[in-house]
Amino acid sequence: MRPLTEEEQAAVFSKLANYIGKNIVHLVDRNDEAYCFRLHRDRVYYVSESSMRLAISVARPNLVSLGTCFGKFSKSGKFKLHITALDYLAQYAxxxxxxxxxxxxxxxxxxxxxxxxxxxxxxxxxxxxxxxxxxxxxxxxxxxxxxxxxxxxxxxxxxxxxxxxxxxxxxxxxxxxxxx
Amino acid sequence: MDVSAIIEAEAAKHSAIAVEKDSAVEIDAGLLTITDPNPIDSQSYSADKETYLTELAREVFPDGPLALLPKPTTQLPRAKPLPKPKPPTKWEQFSAAKGISKKIKDRKLWDEERQEWVNRWGVDGKNKEKEEQWIHELPDNADDDFNPAAAARAERKKRVAKNEKQKLANMARAQTSEQRERKAEIERTLLTTKSSTASMGKFDKKLEGEPKVRGVKRKFAPNEIPSEQEKKTSLAILSKLDSGTAKVGKKPKGDHASGAEGDGAVLNVRKALRHASGGRGGAALGRELGRNNSSRGRAGARGGRRGSSSRGKGRGKSSS
The missing domain is CATH 2.30.130.10 (PUA domain)
Structure with missing residues (x-):
């Protein structure tokens, strides 16, 4: 698990922007709790900061998933949204x-x-x-x-x-x- | 007083060095050179080269009219730039800061027991005294297999290695950025050539002690970043994306040509200009038009050209 690099973040955001436009700001800048994007085994997870900190103590092979999976990066570096991101897309569509x-x-x-x-x-x-x-x-x-x-x-x-x-x-x- | 004898002697001296030649020798005072253009006697030359040449050459008389040239006064400019002062080593920096003056140690040391001067280091050096002595003191907590001579030698070798390391570090520090760049470039080239075989260098013969090539490791941000900071970077990326899309916003392909001109212009000015000027550009067209205005007689002939320019406009319109 690691934070996204700048390019990766740009790829994710530009894909999300197709559906929710400028509402991405509401995903990044939340009022209730700090949320962040984390990459784990090519998958991008949208996860609250507290559960991310809990997941840090889980070894990489043992960590199956965390937070909400938003999608995955293909081997060629393209980002593909998964249906699991629907909750957030539907909220801000x-x-x-x-x-x-x-x-x-x-x-x-x-x-x-x-x-x-x-x-x-x-x-x-x-x-x-x-x-x-x-x-x-x-x-x-x-x-x-x-x-x-x-x-x-x-x-x-x-x-x-x-x-x-x-x-x-x-x-x-x-x-x-x-x-x- | 009769000086005729003296004058005669002097004249004889001069006549001895006076040379009769068919054509005078060429004197180049600048090079202090005399060249004899007279043809050589080929018969005697081929008969005995050495004697002929020595006969030709003028002997220098011990008291002939020799000129003792004064020492040259003109300073030739320096070919190379002045050497730059060496950058101080780490120790020199430290000692300067602490005000430690340099003590020059003698190469030789006085040995009280042997009552003679011995080398401080090197052959039979004083620094090897401990490892070469015939009896050693053992510390109380020494292991059974503790070898005091080997330990002393290892200690000395360690000091040497440390000094070598420090020397290399000082040299690396003293390198200018130019040298560093050159070195990096050479290393890059070397790496490229190493991997430029069919097997990407896998089956090539390795030199002894050749370091293993390690690529640059990817480095990622740490997992635990302050959430505020992470939010800020994310928002920065978002705003960059927004501005980027504003600048290079995708346009439908159909109206690309008119879009290139901006303001939704129907005419593709660039294309029309190229057509009107016959591919010579707008500047040439402008000059031509200026000439037209000044000379009325040719204006009619150029009228056709203007007509073609309007045709060009029409085509620009249809293509857009």
Whole structure:
């Protein structure tokens, strides 16, 4: 476990900024307790300072996980967000997409969101914008990237993909062994 | 008084050194050199070179008109810069600070027992006295296998090693930054060449005592940083990211050309200028236009060019 280097931190922040924009400040500068980002075995954990200090005394091979896993660095140094970061993304998301009940299961099985399943979408969502996907009862299901801007969606046919899936809650079952 | 004898003697002396030559010798006073351009007698030269040359050469008379040149007064400038004073060693710095004056020790020491001068160090040196004496005092707590002679020798060798280390450290400290850079560069080059084989230097023959090449270890910030400090660095990175995106913000590829001009201009000025000037640039075009304005007669001929420039503008528009 170690703090992130400057480049790593920049990679994490720029990825997070796709979804929550300037709200990252609320993750870094919290009122309740000091939280920090720590890297352990290529995974980035968002962890409170007190539990980080507790984890220091655990030897590296014995430390399985700590705090909330936000994602991992690939071998080529790119950062990939995991579904476990959804709690924080959903809390601070700038752009949201709601899917209809008949679209929930297809999304949770790892499919993209098609227009037929789209319930609501934040107005003026641009193209290629990171969005958090909710069910109609406001339960966050995952996150993805928009394929079209809100304006362009009107002309599309019902089978057209609107949101490319990046992560969904179904990964908790599908990728249980490698997720955390 | 009859001085004719003296004058005659003097004249004879001069006639002895007066030389008859077909053409006069060339004198270069600057080099204090005389060159004889007269052709040599090739027959006698090839017959006996040595005697011929000695005959040709003028003998210096012991009391001939020799000029004793005064000592040269012109100072030749120094070719190399003055040597810089050596930077003080660590001990010199310390002794200067403490006001310790340097004591020069003699190489030889008086040995009371042997009643003679012996070397302080080196052959039969006084510093080896302890390890070479035939009887040793053993400390009370000595081990069974304690060898006092070996211990004394090890002690002396340790002192020598320490001095060597200090000397190297002083030398390293005395290096200028230039020397240090050069050394680092040489070492870098050496490392590169070492690993520039098909096996990355793995199967190359190693020299004896060659140090193992160690790479630079990555260094990370400690785990326990004050949370305030960590927060500050994170916020700094965030603000840098924000400003970075503001500067090099991604633009849709479609309106890149107009974006390059800023202000949402429709015309790509750079492209239009290049087209109008025939690839010679805006300065050449400006000069040409200036000439046009001064001479009316040619203005009509240049009109076509201006037309082409407007065409260039049109193309810039369509491409953007």
């Amino acid at each position: 700038k752009y949201k997409v709601w899917v209809k009940p008949n679209g929930e299961m297809p999304f949770l099985y790892g499919n993209h969101v098609v227009k037929a399943h789209l319930g609501r979408i934040t107005e003026d969502t641009p193209e290629h914008q990171g969005v958090v996907v909710y069910s109609m009862r406001d339960i966050p299901l995952g996150f993805g990237v928009t394929a079209r801007s809100t304006v362009d969606t009107r002309k599309l046919d019902p089978t057209a993909i609107l949101v490319y899936r990046q992560a969904d809650a179904g990964e908790y079952l599908r990728d249980e062994d490698t997720l955390f």
